[in-house]
Amino acid sequence: MARTPHDLGDIVRRFRSDLEAAETLTPVQGRALSAIGLCRTAALGGHQCVCLDCGRKEDPSYNSCRNRHCPKCQGLAQERWIAARTRAILPTPHFHAVFTLPDQLRPLARVHPVAIYDLMFRCVAATLLEMARTRLGITLGLTLVLHIWSRKLTYHVHLHVLVTAGGLTLDGETFKAVEEKFLLHVKPLARLFKGKLMDGLRGLRKDGVISMTDGAFGSLMATLWKLDWHVYLKEAFKAPEWVLEYLGRYTHRVGISNSRILEVHGERMIKRTFNPGFRINLHQKALNLALAGARALLDITLSINANLPTE
Helix, strand or coil, X not given: CCCCCCCHHHHHHHHHHHHHHHCCCCHHHHHHHHHHHHCCCHHHCEECCECCXXXXXXXXXXXXXXXXXCCCCCHHHHHHHHHHHHHHCCCCCEEEEEEECCHHHHHHHHHCHHHHHHHHXXXXXXXXHHHHHHHHCEEEEXXXXXXXXXXXXXXXXXXXXXXXXXXXXXXXXXXXXXXXXXXXXXXXXXXXXXXXXXXXXHHHHHCCCCCCCHHHHHHHHHHHHHCCCCEEEEEEECCHHHHHHHHHCCCCCCCCCHHHEEEECCCEEEEEEEECCCEEEEEEEEHHHHHHHHHHHHHHHHHHHCCCCCC
16 A cells, blocks of 8 residues: 555644634644644754765754654654553454444533543443453453544544453363353343443432533433444454454554545545445545544543653
């Protein structure tokens, strides 16, 4: 695949003034855009190699911004993360589960991202561990990764979970493997997850973390209870190395990569979307809509990442 001549830094430098004329950015958003716009430019300094024999000079290499929202600065952090997980992962097949936050909770997650994401992590882990203990008599090993955007860059909150194909028996003495193509039933998992997360929402409201009127909260709870929540469980991956390679796609990266930007114009942009089956869709989008969508996603990612430790 040919390398695209466009990158997010170019777009920020070219269109940031238009965005700021139409939208009010938070200080955190402004700092992120500034870092992305300056990344690998002379403004951040750099170095240049010179041959001591002939005096030939290479093109300057400018420094990176190292901002976690910059698509050009996450490669090294991702490799370090994968290396650390490689040292810790168990040498056993794994299952891949996906737990999705219902659409009706997205507005609440936008307002209270840290609280809702933290609750989701705790409820997903508790759901898998509890069901495995009661139905299989084992304690699973879990690796959870939050993902909050879809292929089309819409706000779509879900957790990817890599689950060991087996676990320690309850006495902690023996590792018990399970059948490679089956772990737990999806529908009971979804019901248990729904119950735990709804109980957690009640707790957040009781503690004053989220503020809603009795009527609004009751209506939300009634709607959530009627829904069929989405949980997906795939067959086991064969090798832990493949598991980490897959998981690495969702860590230390932002929603848009430079390779997906095909064209940039004053009034529209064209980006590439990958779908299952290796289909590639091209999307032409009005620039003002693209900027609005980017700002909404940036708002969510910055609000949660501002509360996460850096590595």
